[in-house]
Amino acid sequence: MNLFVKQSSRLIKGCKANDRSAQEGLYKQFYAEMLRICYRYLKTDDLASEALNTGFLKVFSHINEFDEVKGELGAWIRTIMIRTCIDLSRKELKFSSISNYTDDLESVFVEPTILSKLYAEDLLKSIRKLPEASKLVFNLSVLDGYSHREIAGQLNISESTSRWHLSEAKKLLRAMLTRSTNKMYPPTDNNKAT
Known part of the structure; x- marks a missing residue:
């Protein structure tokens, strides 16, 4: 088991125990990568920051549902961030229905x-x-x-x-x-x- 996996495993256990230092460590470990995702999906820096914070709140609220055997922590957090960005985007946009579109x-x-x-x-x-x-x-x-x-x-x-x-x-x-x-x-x- 490499150092990164051991560190992630320790942080997960700490977060499941609601340890604030483990939550801070997890936040710092994934902050930059997740912020880049939020920037990609959202138009303003304020919305990106809102999505990031909301996403991490969801991560900490649902960390007990994460299973290390089924997947990688970064991928799980990434999915939560993307879905959070989608939810924020839905509030601001309306899709028009386009039928019979062919690729060009x-x-x-x-x-x-x-x-x-x-x-x-x-x-x-x-x-x-x-x-x-x-x-x-x-x-x-x-x-x-x-x-x-x-x-x-x-x-x-x-x-x-x-x-x-x-x-x-x-x-x-x-x-x-x-x-x-x-x-x-x-x-x-x-x-x-x-």
């Missing part, structure tokens, strides 16, 4: 040269600028690996609506990223005489 994935291709010029922080800022519904579907699908069926079930929308929001998010991101890289690296005119 070729039109949302982002050139690798664009991606190689971006930093993770720039990408996160662009994702946070997406409309709420599209951002939520994009995060669930692309970053967290949920299927359209799972997303539809969690958000009470149709699978075609989920696909539409994903496609829309990719189109908007492509436009934002292209503008961003063109500002940083203006196109050069190779035809000009030097």
Whole structure:
């Protein structure tokens, strides 16, 4: 058993015993990773902080339900954070029903040269600028690996609506990223005489 697993096991036992120092240790151990998740899903820093705190409150309230044999602590906490972000997002957004949507994935291709010029922080800022519904579907699908069926079930929308929001998010991101890289690296005119 490695050191991280031993430490996590000790923190879980302490949290189950309602030990404040164990709760603080668990919070510190997962704070940065969970805050990044909340930033991805929510538009404002205030909402992200609210989701983080609400999520950790749920973790501590339900820690007795966690079974180390069935799963990894970080994955369990991550699931709670994602669901908390979804709950907060639901309060603010309304999904419109889109029927008979067909994928148009070729039109949302982002050139690798664009991606190689971006930093993770720039990408996160662009994702946070997406409309709420599209951002939520994009995060669930692309970053967290949920299927359209799972997303539809969690958000009470149709699978075609989920696909539409994903496609829309990719189109908007492509436009934002292209503008961003063109500002940083203006196109050069190779035809000009030097």
